[in-house]
Amino acid sequence: MIGQSPVRTLIAHAVLIVGILIVAFPIYYTFVASTHTLQTILRPPLPLLPGGEFLRNYTEALFGGIGRIGGVGVGTLLLNTTIVAVGIAVGKIIISILSAYAIVFFRFPFRMTFFWLIFITLMLPVEVRILPTYKVMVDFGLIDTYAGLIIPLIASATATLLFRQFFMTIPGELVEAARVDGAGPWRFFFDILLPLSRTNIAALFVILFIYGWTQYLWPLLVTNRNDMNTIVIALRKMVSFADADTQWHLVMVTAMLAIVPPILVVVLMQRWFVRGLVDSEK
Amino acid sequence: MTPRVVFPNKFLPYLLVAPQLAITLIFFYWPAGQALYQSMLKEDPFGLRSKFVWFDNFKRVLSDPSYLNSIKVTIVFSVATAAVAMCVALLLAVMADKVVRGKGFYRTLMIWPYAVAPAIAGMLFLFLFNPSIGSLAVLLRRAGIPWDPVLNGNHAMILLVIAAAWKQISYNFLFFVAGLQAIPKTLIEAAAIDGAGETKRFWTIVFPLLAPTTFFLLVINTTYAFFDTFGIVHAVTGGGPGKSTETLVYKVYNDGFVNLILGSSAAQSVILMVIVIALTAIQFRYVEKKVHYG
Numbered sequence: 001m002i003g004q005s006p007v008r009t010l011i012a013h014a015v016l017i018v019g020i021l022i023v024a025f026p027i028y029y030t031f032v033a034s035t036h037t038l039q040t041i042l043r044p045p046l047p048l049l050p051g052g053e054f055l056r057n058y059t060e061a062l063f064g065g066i067g068r069i070g071g072v073g074v075g076t077l078l079l080n081t082t083i084v085a086v087g088i089a090v091g092k093i094i095i096s097i098l099s100a101y102a103i104v105f106f107r108f109p110f111r112m113t114f115f116w117l118i119f120i121t122l123m124l125p126v127e128v129r130i131l132p133t134y135k136v137m138v139d140f141g142l143i144d145t146y147a148g149l150i151i152p153l154i155a156s157a158t159a160t161l162l163f164r165q166f167f168m169t170i171p172g173e174l175v176e177a178a179r180v181d182g183a184g185p186w187r188f189f190f191d192i193l194l195p196l197s198r199t200n201i202a203a204l205f206v207i208l209f210i211y212g213w214t215q216y217l218w219p220l221l222v223t224n225r226n227d228m229n230t231i232v233i234a235l236r237k238m239v240s241f242a243d244a245d246t247q248w249h250l251v252m253v254t255a256m257l258a259i260v261p262p263i264l265v266v267v268l269m270q271r272w273f274v275r276g277l278v279d280s281e282k
Numbered sequence: 283m284t285p286r287v288v289f290p291n292k293f294l295p296y297l298l299v300a301p302q303l304a305i306t307l308i309f310f311y312w313p314a315g316q317a318l319y320q321s322m323l324k325e326d327p328f329g330l331r332s333k334f335v336w337f338d339n340f341k342r343v344l345s346d347p348s349y350l351n352s353i354k355v356t357i358v359f360s361v362a363t364a365a366v367a368m369c370v371a372l373l374l375a376v377m378a379d380k381v382v383r384g385k386g387f388y389r390t391l392m393i394w395p396y397a398v399a400p401a402i403a404g405m406l407f408l409f410l411f412n413p414s415i416g417s418l419a420v421l422l423r424r425a426g427i428p429w430d431p432v433l434n435g436n437h438a439m440i441l442l443v444i445a446a447a448w449k450q451i452s453y454n455f456l457f458f459v460a461g462l463q464a465i466p467k468t469l470i471e472a473a474a475i476d477g478a479g480e481t482k483r484f485w486t487i488v489f490p491l492l493a494p495t496t497f498f499l500l501v502i503n504t505t506y507a508f509f510d511t512f513g514i515v516h517a518v519t520g521g522g523p524g525k526s527t528e529t530l531v532y533k534v535y536n537d538g539f540v541n542l543i544l545g546s547s548a549a550q551s552v553i554l555m556v557i558v559i560a561l562t563a564i565q566f567r568y569v570e571k572k573v574h575y576g
Contacts, residue, residue: 136313
């Protein structure tokens with residue numbers, strides 16, 4: 001290891017601290033805004049330190065305040081978003097692991113055709129087929145339903161590829177041993193494959209949860225009713241109706257509530273998050 | 283490779299791929315096919331009759347000044363976003379590679395923006411920079427800069443780029459840190475013994491060896507700026523002022539859903555599809571190369 005002068009180390013720390021201040025500032029400032037009175041927010045610049053209204057703003061927002069702005073209580077919004085995020089993550093993992101299992105551990109006609117059919121969906125993001133997909137949703141009556149918010153987003157080539165890659169590293173002897181011991185495909189799947197895939201599943205879950213929580217275009221298209229909105233969409237609607245008497249302090253509380261849950265997931269499950277991120281891009 | 287040991291079931295595998303395949307066919311291939319088909323149809327304004335017109339829609343779209351403007355906007359936006367996000371992340375990653383203490387702490391704080399939805403990132407920056415109650419906007423104006431992203435197209439674009447780049451810093455940071463760690467320390471030490479200073483070592487050894495990571499991130503960031511930033515544009519500027527921030531994806535949405543110009547919107551979708559295919563192909567070529575270099 002090359003010796004490094006203390007001055008250079010100090011500079012490195014300084015740059016990193018400035019970087020973090022810039023990266024964290026918008027989130028921090030939103031938090032600050034959510035602890036001030038409406039009058040303080042309307043008279044910028046806002047102080048750099050949190051105000052004394054934390055309890056009052058958050059109680060007001062949680063018990064009816066947000067409902068007065070957007071028409072829907074924050075509980076419903078958070079519930080919707082959680083259902084969508086968890087639904088997408090779990091759904092994607094289930095259908096991907098099943099199809100990867102079929103493609104790696106079975107031999108059947110059209111196996112590679114199916115694989116390519118799944119693979120090519122990488123090249124068809126929602127953005128390039130907005131209108132026709134919307135029409136399919138209307139035809140199936142899936143507008144304003146949880147199924148409509150979740151199902152079209154759970155087909156994923158990335159997750160299938162990831163599981164396929166991992167399954168290929170599992171030695172054939174393991175399958176052979178299981179078969180000699182009389183285990184059928186389901187037994188093998190549940191007793192051997194699933195336990196082995198635990199870390200991959202955890203890593204993927206974190207990434208997909210964030211993916212689901214931060215969806216924008218799709219929820220915007222398939223929800224008309226306010227009580228089916230995710231919190232991101234609801235926040236956008238609150239901001240766009242902004243006028244002289246917008247309750248900015250409550251909007252800021254909503255923003256915090258939309259930001260904090262995914263941040264907690266990323267920070268608390270950091271090890272799996274980083275792993276999932278690196279894996280899912282290979 | 284020896285043939286894999288497999289289960290002999292004939293029917294079960296079809297059952298296993300069925301859910302994924304069904305969703306893929308219904309929500310991906312059918313709509314994509316429809317988009318292709320509609321891109322060659324001309325419908326009357328009431329949607330009562332339609333006529334097959336081959337590539338007329340494409341011709342019209344590609345000669346439409348507002349579409350050409352939107353291509354220009356998208357390119358400016360993507361290049362700026364990728365450049366800002368990658369330069370800042372590279373600088374921070376190089377610094378993080380130097381420090382020993384506090385590495386985990388810095389990383390933990392650096393990954394926050396990844397968890398923030400693009401649309402919310404946009405709204406946070408709008409809150410800071412909007413002309414009426416934005417604190418930073420007020421400070422800029424006090425410093426004598428006539429800042430107004432609501433009326434000035436360039437300012438609106440700058441605001442979008444900052445928000446989009448901010449959100450992408452975490453991702454680039456993590457990949458650059460991983461890339462830096464993969465560089466053999468012996469190479470750097472050898473250069474140091476030969477008398478190369480730190481700056482020289484970075485540009486002649488570290489940076490070239492980081493090229494695969496940089497290139498990979500360039501593709502990812504471009505894809506991100508093209509497609510995932512719809513939320514930012516929709517939440518912050520709505521394509522305005524004028525059409526100064528109308529990106530391609532935003533235009534597809536706007537023409538299809540708001541203005542209901544179906545043929546044109548479908549043709550635009552198909553053009554976007556070609557762009558995605560090109561980007562994905564580049565990305566996979568890169569992956570293959572990485573395997574060759576081992």
